[in-house]
Amino acid sequence: MRERTPFPKELIERLPRLKLLLSGGRHNKAIDTDACRSRGIPITGSDARMATVATLEHVITLILAACRDIPQNDGAVKAGGWQTSLVTGVTGKTLGVVGLGRLGSSVARIMSTAFRMKIICWSSNLTQSIADEQAKAQGLPVAASDGDKMFKFTAHVA
Known part of the structure; x- marks a missing residue:
């Protein structure tokens, strides 16, 4: 349950x-x-801590797989074809994160650190000051080198 x-x-x-x-x-x-x-x-x-690690790894894997079209291209190769699409990398792109709890803030930290992604986050109880606190708690500067917020709060989700 x-x-x-x-x-x-x-x-x-x-x-x-x-x-x-x-x-x-x-x-x-x-x-x-x-x-x-x-x-x-x-x-x-x-143990929620272990579940969080496994879930975190899975989320990162799914993000990378989706951006690299791995499922589609894997299917094409298995069917005897070859790569069917141009792939998109994640470096320097923007990632939307819903929620900045333990999992969301970890995803945001990894993706911003490893891939220099800009992070836009939303949660029903999130404000920009809380997003700034989460950036600090993750060991990240509040603002990136270009002055933009590291975790930028957005008031709506599409």
């Missing part, structure tokens, strides 16, 4: 054969732990 999926006592009582509850995180405040404990139902979860 996802870490924010409500799992109240009423739901636990309606599941008489429930033997184990596995959550996507270590500490899930949405689960009624007392109700589970009273029924002898163990609750376990994954």
Whole structure:
């Protein structure tokens, strides 16, 4: 189950054969732990830190694969053809990041550091000052050498 999926006592009582509850995180405040404990139902979860690393690697891989048209070109080669499109690199381009939590800020840091990408970010609770704080927390300067903000807040998502 996802870490924010409500799992109240009423739901636990309606599941008489429930033997184990596995959550996507270590500490899930949405689960009624007392109700589970009273029924002898163990609750376990994954280590969110490791999931974040694996997810981070996967996100970076997907960004690079999409920009290099790897899925399409791989299919063309396997079908006996050759590269079917001109590919686009990421260096110096702009990356839009939705959310600057642990995962989003890590993606932004890696892509801005490794590929000199400009980062535009959006979140429902994000302001430019919070984006600046996130840049500092990631060990990045608030502004790039051209004076542009390292993580630039945008008020809308297309």
